[in-house]
Amino acid sequence: MLIQWYPGHMAKARRMLVENLKLIDVVVELVDARAPRATRNPDFDDLFSAKRRVILLNKSDLASPAATKAWVEHYRENGISAIDFFATNSAKRKAAVELIENAASEKVKRMREKGVAKVVRAMVVGIPNVGKSTFINRIAGASRAQVGDKPGVTKGKQWVKISPYLELMDTPGLLWPKLEDEYLARHLAFIGSIKDDIMDVERLAGALLAELAALCPDELSARYKLAQSGMSGEELLVAVSRSRSFLLSGGEADTERAARIVLDEYRAGKIARVTLDSVSEEKENGAAE
């Protein structure tokens, strides 16, 4: 599976991010709760080592609640505060604001002792499609006001006031995923973070079906009415085509149509709330490289 990224764009995005880092107190990392390992750029650890960081496991509505809980605990064990999040819903807004404010509370306290009312500045970072823009809009809510340029702040940057003590940069820091590890690259493709048009959808859907057959066999059977034991991904895809009556004129399985449906349904959370990346793999292998 070969995926093209443009080194020029990457270098520019990274430069901008590093530039903006000087202005901020807290880095808010968004990862996709379905694939926290695949959607977390390992450069984060180097780039943000000097900053207070929090992690939001976004799209938790699509992930396994038990797995998300395990990831939250894993991050906490590694000294990073994390919560499960759901950017397309407002229920978690307050929890996110508190998480960010808490991350900067020591600094705020130190400044207050000096008689300065410190405004905490945060930046949202993450790879494409994890929900950065949705999060910024959600957290800004109706009060989305531009705070404007200030001394010491690079011209043109806009800050959104979240509370009297918290401002968020309205341009998220963009990083790219690491794609060297084929297994993790596949997870990025399953969740739709890599464009389908540069991949073989049938191979991709077959691989997804094989993984789902291992992770959530009952839900998979229920959705596609399959007796799946011992089937390969390719065989599973043919079985889905047949059970949905996706057939070509000669009666052959229309596996391309089935592949698109399987990918769409998985991404929309219709098959199961399932998490592809496990904490135990991360513990065994360390963070992705």
Ligand SMILES: Nc1nc2c(ncn2[C@@H]2O[C@H](COP(=O)(O)OP(=O)(O)O)[C@@H](O)[C@H]2O)c(=O)[nH]1
């Ligand atoms: N189900 C679900 N979808 C989400 C959530 N957050 C964002 N999305 C969707 O994910 C897609 C990418 O979101 P966007 O904010 O543009 O991501 P960005 O590229 O990181 O800025 C959009 O279709 C959003 O509606 C979430 O918590 N749950």
Ligand SMILES: [Mg+2]
């Ligand atoms: Mg965006």
